[in-house]
Amino acid sequence: MTVPDTLLAKVTADLRPVRPVWSYPVRAAAVVVLAALAGTSLVMALGMRDDLGPLGSPSFVGVVAVRLLAGALLVWLALRESEPTGPRSEVGVRGAVVLGVILFLALPFAFAGMHDVPPAGTVLGPWICVPRILGVAIPSFLALFWFLSSAYPLHPLRTSALAALGSGILAEAAQFVTCPNADPLHSTLGHGGAVLILAAAGALGGWRIARRRRQELSR
Amino acid sequence: MSAYQQGSETAFRELYGRTAGPIERCVRRWSDSSRSADLTQDAFLQIHRARRTYRPDLPVLPWMLAIARHVALQYIRTRGRRIQEDQSDDALRDAAVDSAEKAVLARHDLMEAMKELPEDQREALWLTEVEGFTSGDIARITGASEGAVRVRVTRARQKLRGRFAVMEQGR
Numbered sequence A: 001m002t003v004p005d006t007l008l009a010k011v012t013a014d015l016r017p018v019r020p021v022w023s024y025p026v027r028a029a030a031v032v033v034l035a036a037l038a039g040t041s042l043v044m045a046l047g048m049r050d051d052l053g054p055l056g057s058p059s060f061v062g063v064v065a066v067r068l069l070a071g072a073l074l075v076w077l078a079l080r081e082s083e084p085t086g087p088r089s090e091v092g093v094r095g096a097v098v099l100g101v102i103l104f105l106a107l108p109f110a111f112a113g114m115h116d117v118p119p120a121g122t123v124l125g126p127w128i129c130v131p132r133i134l135g136v137a138i139p140s141f142l143a144l145f146w147f148l149s150s151a152y153p154l155h156p157l158r159t160s161a162l163a164a165l166g167s168g169i170l171a172e173a174a175q176f177v178t179c180p181n182a183d184p185l186h187s188t189l190g191h192g193g194a195v196l197i198l199a200a201a202g203a204l205g206g207w208r209i210a211r212r213r214r215q216e217l218s219r
Numbered sequence B: 001m002s003a004y005q006q007g008s009e010t011a012f013r014e015l016y017g018r019t020a021g022p023i024e025r026c027v028r029r030w031s032d033s034s035r036s037a038d039l040t041q042d043a044f045l046q047i048h049r050a051r052r053t054y055r056p057d058l059p060v061l062p063w064m065l066a067i068a069r070h071v072a073l074q075y076i077r078t079r080g081r082r083i084q085e086d087q088s089d090d091a092l093r094d095a096a097v098d099s100a101e102k103a104v105l106a107r108h109d110l111m112e113a114m115k116e117l118p119e120d121q122r123e124a125l126w127l128t129e130v131e132g133f134t135s136g137d138i139a140r141i142t143g144a145s146e147g148a149v150r151v152r153v154t155r156a157r158q159k160l161r162g163r164f165a166v167m168e169q170g171r
Helices: A003-011 A024-046 A057-081 A090-114 A125-150 A156-178 A184-218 B009-030 B033-049 B060-079 B088-092 B098-117 B119-129 B136-141 B146-170
Strands: none
Touching: A003 B009, A003 B033, A024 A057, A024 A125, A057 A090, A057 A125, A090 A156, A090 A184, A125 A156, A125 A184, A125 B098, A156 A184, A184 B033, A184 B060, B009 B033, B009 B088, B033 B060, B033 B136, B088 B146, B098 B119, B098 B146, B119 B136, B119 B146, B136 B146
16 A cells, blocks of 8 residues: 555654654653652751651651552553553552552551651641652653653553652652651641642643644544 | 664555555544545554654554554544444455355344444454454553453353354244
């Protein structure tokens, strides 16, 4: 079969050499490394929270590890979905929702009785934690969107939201290590709220990718 | 495909020549035949946009069909059209059958039986039996797991056998 002239004209108008994207595990590792660098910078600048004693090292390490694993897994799932032949994981999406509920609704209240209320003046309001989490998430968030826009997710809105959620949880893990406010409402609204803002921003980015694609197809 | 990624027009022409047939059959499954030529062009344009995501370790045709399928589904969603139930007619003409009379009966029976299958089973069976893809390739095209694809094909075959048994008893 020969190529129709209209198609050939459109293709040859943009026939520059392209380099294949990195495989999704490599891209995911790059995003996690960026998130780790940004998070480590925050922890080194602000120091670790001072209620580790009553909280207990093993449980604290466990909670941080769950966050890091969850964030990395979400990033991995999203980048896997960003390839046309990448499997779509319904289990992954449902797991992300359940994980969010556990991390930001159940766990803060479960740990609430384990430590004293911090002294007055040391409590951080959500208006401090939200911008910190958003700031720490910027490098990984931008890298994710560069990777997603150079790939071809078949469900851009969902894939972008998953990716941003992962980036947000990784950033929140860093803030969790430094934030001395153990109030469960603060964790849910301040930390959880920041992660939700990032997920919403991701969904918006995905929506724009989907809209541009629909406009191309409807011409 | 690698040459095409390097910017070779000749490679694109050759790729088109080899894959336009399967791509058109794929989009025709989801749309009416009057739109299939346009949708095929749209599919190749999106394949062109997505060419960076192809890696040499991937089989080419499933990668292309995953994008073509997405284009066809987008068309259905934006136009609000129902999935075409009788799209198998043209492609079934390509399937070899013994005698003309048996061919007509067999084709009609098969189409009727296929219509009764759930869409995911119908698609999996079609890609296996008509297009000749492996379950791994079908998993790449549809985004399902290989295990799910095998289950769909098995269930589709079981339902078709049962349906044909009922048809034979009725004659």
